[in-house]
Structure formats: C-alpha cells, structure tokens
Amino acid sequence: MKKVVSIDIGSTWTKGALFALDGPAGPAVLAKRDTPTTQDGLGRGFLAVLTSLLGLPPETRLGDLPRDIPVYFSSSAKGGLAIAAVGLVPDLTLQLAKLTAMSAGGKVVRSFSFSLTEDDIAVLESAPPDMILLSGGTDGGNTAYLFENAARLAASKLQVPVIFAGNRAAASRVARILEKKDVVVTENIMPEIGQMNPEPARDKIRGLFLDRIVAGRGLGEIVEVLGSRPKPTPLGVFELVAAIPRVQPDWDDLCVIDMGGATTDVYSNTESYLETDTVVLKGLREPRNKRTVEGDLGLRVSARTLWDAGREIILEGLDKAGLPAEAMEGFIAAIAADAGLLPTGEPQKTLDRILAEACVFLAVSRHTGGWREAFTPQGRVFVQTGKDLRRVKAVVGSGGYLSRSADAAVMRGALNRLARPAEERKLAPERPAFYADAAGLFPLAGNLAEDYPEEATALALASLKPLE
Amino acid sequence: MSDPAIVLGVIGADCHSVGNKIMDVFFSGEGFRVVNLGVMVSQLEFVDAAIETDAAAILVSSLYGHGEIDCQGLRDLCIEKGLDRIILYAGGNLVVGKTPGAEVEEKFRAMGFDRVFRPDVDLKEAAALLRSDIEARRAEAS
Numbered sequence: 001m002k003k004v005v006s007i008d009i010g011s012t013w014t015k016g017a018l019f020a021l022d023g024p025a026g027p028a029v030l031a032k033r034d035t036p037t038t039q040d041g042l043g044r045g046f047l048a049v050l051t052s053l054l055g056l057p058p059e060t061r062l063g064d065l066p067r068d069i070p071v072y073f074s075s076s077a078k079g080g081l082a083i084a085a086v087g088l089v090p091d092l093t094l095q096l097a098k099l100t101a102m103s104a105g106g107k108v109v110r111s112f113s114f115s116l117t118e119d120d121i122a123v124l125e126s127a128p129p130d131m132i133l134l135s136g137g138t139d140g141g142n143t144a145y146l147f148e149n150a151a152r153l154a155a156s157k158l159q160v161p162v163i164f165a166g167n168r169a170a171a172s173r174v175a176r177i178l179e180k181k182d183v184v185v186t187e188n189i190m191p192e193i194g195q196m197n198p199e200p201a202r203d204k205i206r207g208l209f210l211d212r213i214v215a216g217r218g219l220g221e222i223v224e225v226l227g228s229r230p231k232p233t234p235l236g237v238f239e240l241v242a243a244i245p246r247v248q249p250d251w252d253d254l255c256v257i258d259m260g261g262a263t264t265d266v267y268s269n270t271e272s273y274l275e276t277d278t279v280v281l282k283g284l285r286e287p288r289n290k291r292t293v294e295g296d297l298g299l300r301v302s303a304r305t306l307w308d309a310g311r312e313i314i315l316e317g318l319d320k321a322g323l324p325a326e327a328m329e330g331f332i333a334a335i336a337a338d339a340g341l342l343p344t345g346e347p348q349k350t351l352d353r354i355l356a357e358a359c360v361f362l363a364v365s366r367h368t369g370g371w372r373e374a375f376t377p378q379g380r381v382f383v384q385t386g387k388d389l390r391r392v393k394a395v396v397g398s399g400g401y402l403s404r405s406a407d408a409a410v411m412r413g414a415l416n417r418l419a420r421p422a423e424e425r426k427l428a429p430e431r432p433a434f435y436a437d438a439a440g441l442f443p444l445a446g447n448l449a450e451d452y453p454e455e456a457t458a459l460a461l462a463s464l465k466p467l468e
Numbered sequence: 469m470s471d472p473a474i475v476l477g478v479i480g481a482d483c484h485s486v487g488n489k490i491m492d493v494f495f496s497g498e499g500f501r502v503v504n505l506g507v508m509v510s511q512l513e514f515v516d517a518a519i520e521t522d523a524a525a526i527l528v529s530s531l532y533g534h535g536e537i538d539c540q541g542l543r544d545l546c547i548e549k550g551l552d553r554i555i556l557y558a559g560g561n562l563v564v565g566k567t568p569g570a571e572v573e574e575k576f577r578a579m580g581f582d583r584v585f586r587p588d589v590d591l592k593e594a595a596a597l598l599r600s601d602i603e604a605r606r607a608e609a610s
C-alpha cells in the first residue's frame with residue numbers, strides 16, 4: 001500500500017495525516033494527529049506529529065525515520081508570507097502583481113504604483129516584508145519607471161529578496177542596478193495589455209519562501225533529510241482548488257472560503273468572464289483560478305478590524321438579533337484579551353455568528369466582480385469589472401469556524417446579502433450547494449495536489465460534509 | 469528601434485466594434501505593435517495602457533456622435549500622467565449631424581489632437597502619416 005504523510009505547520013496548530021493513496025476503496029485517511037506549533041523551533045512540533053503518525057517513539061531522530069513514506073508539508077510562515085507588490089499602473093501591472101502574490105500563498109502587506117518615493121522606501125525599511133515583487137511595463141513597454149524604482153531599492157537599506165517580473169526589455173539592466181541586492185529575474189507577469197503570466201513569478205516566490213524563510217525557522221534540516229520542499233499553506237489549497245475540476249469535472253465552478261482568526265482567504269475556480277454582446281469587460285480579465293487573502297478580516301486576531309470594516313452589516317445583524325452594539329464591543333474586547341476564545345453560550349455564540357457572516361460577506365465581496373448598467377445609443381449594456389462567480393456550483397467552508405458549521409446559514413446569509421440590488425450588481429455565486437471541510441483536510445490534501453492530483457481530490461471531496 | 473506601440477479603442481459609451489477590428493488587423497499588418505482596447509474605452513484606460521506599453525500614439529475612434537464630449541480633456545490627462553509627448557489621433561463620426569469636416573478638425577485640434585480623420589479616410593494614408601509623425605517626435609526627443 002502506498003502511504004504518504006502530509007503535515008501543515010499553522011500559526012497555532014501543527015496538524016498531520018497519514019494517507020493511504022491506493023486503499024481498497026480508494027485513497028483513505030489512516031491517522032490524524034495535531035499538536036501545538038512550537039514557535040521557537042518549528043521542527044520539534046513537526047517531528048512530534050510525524051513520529052506519532054508513523055507509530056514511532058517520540059524520541060526517534062530525524063535520520064532514523066523510514067524513507068519509504070514520502071512526507072509533504074506546508075507552513076503558514078508566521079501568519080503569512082509578507083510580500084510588497086510594486087507595479088506601474090494601479091489597474092494593470094500593480095493589480096496583477098497583487099493577484100500573483102496572493103495566488104502564490106502570500107499576503108500583500110504594501111503596494112505601490114508608479115515611482116517609489118523616499119517615503120515609500122522608508123515605510124518598507126521600517127517594516128521590511130519577506131520579499132518584494134517588482135513589476136511594471138508590458139514586454140517592450142515602459143522601462144523608465146522600472147529603472148527608477150530599481151535604483152531606489154538599490155540605494156535603500158532593504159536586504160529582502162526582490163523578484164523582478166516586469167518588462168523583459170528592462171530585465172538585464174534592472175538586475176545590474178540591483179546586483180548588490182538579492183535579486184531574482186523572471187518572466188513578465190503582464191507581457192501584453194490584458195495578458196496574464198503569473199506562473200513564473202509564483203514559482204520564484206515559492207523558491208524564495210523555501211530557501212530564505214522556512215529554512216531559517218528550524219526546518220532547514222528537515223528539508224535536507226527528508227528531501228521534501230514545503231509550500232506556503234495557501235499555495236497547497238490553491239493547487240487543490242485548481243486540481244479538483246480537472247479530476248472531477250462535476251466539481252467545476254468551485255469556491256472555497258477559508259476563514260481563520262487572522263485572515264480570510266477566498267479561492268475560486270471558474271471562468272471569469274463570459275463574452276456576450278451585452279456585457280463589456282473592463283480592466284484585467286482575471287484568472288480562472290484565483291485566490292484573494294484579506295489581512296483585516298478574521299474572527300479573532302482581526303476581529304477589531306473586521307468590526308471596523310463591516311460595522312454597517314454587523315449592526316444590522318445585532319439589530320435583528322435584538323442585541324445592543326455594546327454587546328459586540330464587549331465581545332471584541334474579550335477576544336482581544338484571549339485570541340483563543342471559544343464562545344461558551346449566548347449571546348457569545350450569536351455574536352460570533354454575526355461576525356462570521358460579516359467576514360464571509362466582505363471577503364467574498366472583495367473577491368467578486370460586478371456589473372454596472374450603462375446606456376448607449378445601441379441599447380443597454382453591462383460593464384463588468386473583476387470576476388464573475390455566478391456559475392459557482394459548490395461553496396466549501398474551511399478553517400475553524402466554517403469547517404465546524406452545522407448548517408449553511410452563515411455562508412448563505414452572506415451570499416444573499418451580496419445578491420441585494422445595488423448600484424453595482426455583484427456577480428456572486430447564485431445557487432450554490434454548500435459544504436464544510438469538516439475534517440480540516442483541505443490544507444493536508446492540498447500538499448499532495450501537485451504530485452497526486454487524483455488522490456488529493458478524492459480525499460478532499462470524500463471529507464466534505466454537505467450543509468443544508 | 470523596435471516597432472512602435474500604438475493604442476487603439478472606441479471611446480465612451482460607444483459599442484461599434486467592426487471598424488475597430490479592421491484597424492487592429494490593418495495597423496498590425498503595417499508593422500505597428502497594436503494594443504487594442506476594444507469598445508467602450510474610457511480616457512483613463514487609454515492612458516494607462518499607453519503608459520504600460522510605452523506607446524507612441526493613441527488612436528481614438530468614435531462613431532456615435534458624442535466624440536467631442538468623450539474626448540475633451542484627454543490631452544490634459546496625458547500630460548498629468550506624464551505622457552507629454554504622445555501623439556493623439558481621433559477619427560470616425562466625431563460629432564452629430566452635418567458639421568463640416570474642417571470645423572470638426574479645428575475643434576479636435578484645439579482639444580490637443582494632432583490629427584483628425586474622417587470616416588472615409590484611406591488607412592494606408594493614415595499609417596504613412598502616423599509613421600512620419602512618430603519619427604518626427606523621436607527626432608525631436610533625441
């Protein structure tokens with residue numbers, strides 16, 4: 001029987017599973033383990049989970065582990081891989097740089113268009129990201145801004161890696177300008193207006209994640225001995241969401257919402273724009289596989305910023321539940337004092353649900369495009385910006401709160417709210433079925449998706465709990 | 469010198485796409501790097517695309533008679549965004565009714581367009597003018 005281990009090192013928990021890829025009834029989960037993440041050396045928690053899964057004594061040394069069972073693993077890297085995105089025009093290369101960073105499993109902590117100013121550099125120096133994605137210009141297009149921005153970065157105190165993914169014609173000179181820095185040159189993310197090429201930059205981000213970020217956190221030895229390369233956790237899920245419809249065409253048009261304590265991620269796999277005579281697309285034609293990550297939306301660490309961003313919706317929810325705004329203030333304060341807080345009774349459970357619905361609403365709203373009506377001499381047309389998710393057939397809730405859902409109320413409530421008439425009609429999923437990643441298997445199956453797409457798909461889908 | 473990039477599109481709330489497609493094919497065949505934004509293009513989209521592609525010229529089409537309103541301020545926007553030297557052409561049925569061509573041309577030149585073309589223009593002729601305008605602009609710059 002072919003067995004593999006998959007481990008995800010999260011910011012709070014290190015979770016693992018032992019899978020049989022060719023069990024009698026298809027791929028199966030043989031064992032699952034978790035342990036608190038050992039922040040001072042990620043390797044210890046990792047080894048504890050690994051030895052336990054394999055039924056070995058906990059003191060087993062790395063070198064004595066059996067070699068016939070491959071180990072896949074991912075890490076969320078101190079709450080997200082922090083990327084600063086630099087582009088030229090906000091709606092073009094900068095927008096694509098942000099999408100590329102997010103689809104690589106990163107979190108966009110800063111973004112800059114046109115020229116980097118002295119102040120921008122100072123901001124970056126005061127809180128350096130893990131890496132900088134420098135883009136701009138189509139191939140053969142603008143170079144002036146790139147040279148200027150490269151020179152500013154070269155003159156800065158920043159020591160973080162720079163990935164150059166801009167105008168091909170500027171690449172060699174940009175590399176020379178940045179030769180004293182850690183610079184990686186790759187293909188342009190936007191070779192032509194509206195044409196997207198995020199994959200090469202995504203690969204470089206992953207490579208840097210491995211070499212410069214994970215290796216320094218007590219995982220270097222594991223990478224060396226086990227010979228497996230970790231991914232940023234969201235990249236595994238991204239690859240799983242990309243694989244599922246390829247393996248199971250019935251599961252095409254899929255959306256996954258991963259709502260955590262600090263961030264909320266939305267993944268979608270559906271065609272972003274259907275060309276018709278009455279709908280005109282403006283801006284980027286977004287990719288079929290898309291991930292967005294919202295650093296201000298989460299139920300615990302980010303509860304305060306969620307309360308700020310979603311005040312109107314949250315107040316409406318409180319009103320409906322007959323609770324005063326002070327109740328929410330109190331709940332947020334309790335969360336601030338204890339980020340691990342689990343609601344014990346009423347009204348805390350209701351308050352948590354109101355926050356969750358607002359969180360899903362905002363995260364899906366930011367991920368989703370919209371239509372605005374325009375009247376032309378040729379008749380009425382719709383101007384679409386962003387991605388059309390109306391045909392999404394299945395919405396999967398993942399992460400703590402949503403994976404524990406007993407019903408679809410939170411996700412359905414958020415989508416119904418998105419469907420309300422407004423000046424811009426949001427193109428949210430119209431009639432999806434809802435599921436919960438009840439076993440928390442998406443990140444673990446995601447680690448396998450690149451090498452074993454069929455098995456990872458089977459494991460992930462079998463673990464889903466349909467929600468009414 | 470590489471082939472010059474030119475940005476094409478139909479401005480405003482105008483959905484006429486046939487002429488736009490013909491221009492795309494024609495100018496590509498003439499050796500221009502065509503960046504075609506299609507129909508219903510806003511001023512900002514023209515300018516953004518021209519910045520990213522380092523375009524030498526923007527060719528604005530308008531077929532539905534509202535071209536004058538749609539095109540107002542495009543030159544100013546180009547200057548504001550740092551495209552000081554870009555060539556601007558306008559063409560099509562730029563205004564409603566039977567306004568004489570010369571009057572239309574004068575209006576659009578006052579708005580900062582370098583050349584104005586009528587609907588029946590010979591595209592070969594337009595391409596030749598565009599090439600010489602681009603060369604002249606490059607010579608000025610160097």
